Amino acid sequence: MQNISxxxxxxxxxxxxxxxxxxxxxxALYMAWHPSTKKLHxxxxxxxxxxxxxxxxxxxxxxxFSSLNADSTLANVALCNDSVMNIVHRETAVWVDRFxxxxxxxxxxxxxxxxxxxxxxAVPAIVEREKHFLDxxxxxxxxxxxxLAYYLRVHGVQDEGYNMIADYKRDHDRREHLLQRTRQQLLxxxxxxxxxxxxxxxxxxxxxxxxxxSSVRCTPVQNDEGLLLMQTTNQTTPEGARAIFKHAHGVxxxxxxxxxxxxxxxQPIINxxxxxxxxxxxxxxxxxxxxxxxxxxxxxxxxxxxxxEWKEDLFKGERLLYTNERIYGIDIARYQHEQGRRRYAIDxxxxxxxxxGTLSKKxxxxxxxxxxxxxxxxxxxxxxxxxxxxxxxxxAARKHGFRVGSYxxxxxxxxxxxxxxxxxxxxHFNHGDLPPVLDVEPSNAQIKKMGGPEALFKAVRxxxxxxxxxxxxxxxxxxNQQFVNKYLPLAPDIKRDYQVWIARYGEYKPDVRLAIxxxxxxxxxxxxxxxxxxxxxxxxxxxxxxxxxxxxFTSSSI
Numbered sequence: 001m002q003n004i005s006x007x008x009x010x011x012x013x014x015x016x017x018x019x020x021x022x023x024x025x026x027x028a029l030y031m032a033w034h035p036s037t038k039k040l041h042x043x044x045x046x047x048x049x050x051x052x053x054x055x056x057x058x059x060x061x062x063x064x065f066s067s068l069n070a071d072s073t074l075a076n077v078a079l080c081n082d083s084v085m086n087i088v089h090r091e092t093a094v095w096v097d098r099f100x101x102x103x104x105x106x107x108x109x110x111x112x113x114x115x116x117x118x119x120x121x122a123v124p125a126i127v128e129r130e131k132h133f134l135d136x137x138x139x140x141x142x143x144x145x146x147x148l149a150y151y152l153r154v155h156g157v158q159d160e161g162y163n164m165i166a167d168y169k170r171d172h173d174r175r176e177h178l179l180q181r182t183r184q185q186l187l188x189x190x191x192x193x194x195x196x197x198x199x200x201x202x203x204x205x206x207x208x209x210x211x212x213x214s215s216v217r218c219t220p221v222q223n224d225e226g227l228l229l230m231q232t233t234n235q236t237t238p239e240g241a242r243a244i245f246k247h248a249h250g251v252x253x254x255x256x257x258x259x260x261x262x263x264x265x266x267q268p269i270i271n272x273x274x275x276x277x278x279x280x281x282x283x284x285x286x287x288x289x290x291x292x293x294x295x296x297x298x299x300x301x302x303x304x305x306x307x308x309e310w311k312e313d314l315f316k317g318e319r320l321l322y323t324n325e326r327i328y329g330i331d332i333a334r335y336q337h338e339q340g341r342r343r344y345a346i347d348x349x350x351x352x353x354x355x356x357g358t359l360s361k362k363x364x365x366x367x368x369x370x371x372x373x374x375x376x377x378x379x380x381x382x383x384x385x386x387x388x389x390x391x392x393x394x395x396a397a398r399k400h401g402f403r404v405g406s407y408x409x410x411x412x413x414x415x416x417x418x419x420x421x422x423x424x425x426x427x428h429f430n431h432g433d434l435p436p437v438l439d440v441e442p443s444n445a446q447i448k449k450m451g452g453p454e455a456l457f458k459a460v461r462x463x464x465x466x467x468x469x470x471x472x473x474x475x476x477x478x479x480n481q482q483f484v485n486k487y488l489p490l491a492p493d494i495k496r497d498y499q500v501w502i503a504r505y506g507e508y509k510p511d512v513r514l515a516i517x518x519x520x521x522x523x524x525x526x527x528x529x530x531x532x533x534x535x536x537x538x539x540x541x542x543x544x545x546x547x548x549x550x551x552x553f554t555s556s557s558i
Contacts, residue, residue, distance in 0.1 A: 049202070
């Protein structure tokens with residue numbers, strides 16, 4: 001047998017091989033420490049954190065909220081953690097390994113450590129501030145509740161938006177109840193109890209898998225030099241995710257980059273129907289066009305409810321639909337009897353409203369042929385003028401079963417006391433009659449001549465007070481829309497204490513609480529020659545009956 005000799009490697013060959021291996025290791029380590037841009041890009045994920053806070057007493061949560069407002073009050077308070085609105089933070093993350101060359105982590109990511117904590121020393125002051133805030137908010141909500149209830153009382157399901165307002169009121173009542181319970185929880189905190197605020201968080205890792213967005217739940221495991229190390233709940237790096245050495249160049253910078261920081265609230269509607277609550281707390285629900293309120297909708301702001309048509313974010317008003325279900329009336333004076341030298345009688349048996357006037361567009365369902373439910377008759381003017389037809393018209397209207405009221409036309413040429421005495425001498429007030437009315441229509445120049453709005457309202461208060469004292473019934477104030485806009489805010493007591501009857505001849509209903517709206521001066525009434533002022537009561541049959549019960553005269557003539 002032939003002997004085969006094996007040549008052993010020389011020492012020099014071994015050294016060369018080791019040198020090559022060392023060089024490869026150095027290159028690999030260098031590439032691990034300095035990954036390419038493509039490798040960094042392939043390692044990117046997004047960590048989405050959902051956070052809310054809970055106010056705890058001795059470790060037991062009593063109130064949940066989304067965050068702290070700028071004034072250190074609780075935002076989006078809830079009594080159940082399932083209903084609290086979460087704050088969403090999205091941060092860039094990087095899939096990482098512990099060692100530079102080995103797959104040495106099980107589903108680990110490195111991301112920015114989003115710090116959002118409340119110092120224990122600040123909690124008592126926050127609780128006290130929240131109590132005061134809830135007190136003021138509940139007062140506002142009470143005013144809103146009254147506005148909503150009033151709207152529903154004077155409207156019906158046939159009115160556009162009625163069901164929308166009814167649904168909102170139910171939600172409003174639930175929110176008010178929640179805030180009242182929250183306030184009681186805060187008031188019940190004892191002086192010896194430990195109060196703290198703790199953040200509750202949950203996290204999801206978002207990544208691309210074969211060109212599609214995938215997700216996996218993850219949890220924080222370690223704070224690492226201002227960064228947060230996360231791990232997937234299944235402790236597995238997803239297929240296709242490229243993990244790199246966590247201390248590699250650029251990883252910390254990439255992981256610390258914030259890509260978004262947003263509150264999980266609905267976004268404003270651009271077009272179509274939707275709801276939006278503004279930063280100041282005001283609310284709008286209705287139609288939008290190009291991001292602006294446009295079309296039908298309702299707004300609730302600073303305790304004031306506005307329902308109707310909007311145009312490019314401006315409120316135009318409520319456009320009524322005129323039907324047989326509404327309560328219509330008329331107001332008359334000597335002009336319904338005199339036209340030039342001719343004299344005309346009223347045919348009381350034939351009274352029917354046949355036309356609502358031509359000064360504005362009106363939405364009418366069916367034909368106009370409405371019964372007259374009430375009549376106001378001018379009795380007096382100034383200190384000594386009386387309507388020569390008043391007594392006969394009053395007697396005839398009552399005889400034919402109409403609800404009747406009497407009004408006085410205010411003059412700047414005599415004192416309020418003199419005018420009240422004139423009215424009380426001439427007007428009749430019998431059982432079932434409507435409240436007395438003061439018609440106030442001075443021009444700007446006349447108001448200035450009187451001594452300004454203060455002098456005018458002093459006289460108006462005198463007349464209203466004297467007539468109320470003598471008749472026992474609170475009078476109604478008749479004014480026009482311009483007077484309401486310019487002067488009535490200067491007399492909040494009158495606006496608060498007396499019902500208002502407004503003359504406004506546009507297509508939109510007056511944007512104030514009112515008893516009666518004079519919607520046209522040129523209506524037509526069967527049985528009366530010429531133009532007639534047409535009025536509509538602010539409400540339907542149920543509210544009309546309540547108005548008659550609470551405001552009509554209940555005794556015989558004074």
